[in-house]
Amino acid sequence: MSQSVSVYVEEFSTREESRREVARFSCYDLALRCAQVRVRRCMRDFHRRGQSAKDLFDLWFMFGEDVYIVPDDRRAGFSAIDYGRLIAMELACDPTLRNPDEQGRS
DSSP, X not given: OOOOEEEEEEETTOOSSOOEEEEEESSHHHHHHHHHHHHHHHHHHHOOXXXXXXXXXXXXXXXXXXXXXXXXXXXXXXXXXXXXXXXXXXXXXXXXXXXXXTXXXX
């Protein structure tokens, strides 16, 4: 029997019991694509012309959806925050948003 993979969302702004399953798939790749689409769609809704990547990311992080995959058996895993950072830079045409863990590295 194959294991199913679920995509869950949780509102960043309401951490109290807001977790809900939004989709279930037979493979990780489909779940990953679903998670990426949800993050991208949410960020597009928040995006405004002239907005910096940081402002877009901060707005999404405060009011958007945290999307995650269960089980996330991939070695690297899916991080909605890391993916959101990339989408914010893409939508804002602003490559300056960096992971705080990477700042100061060459």
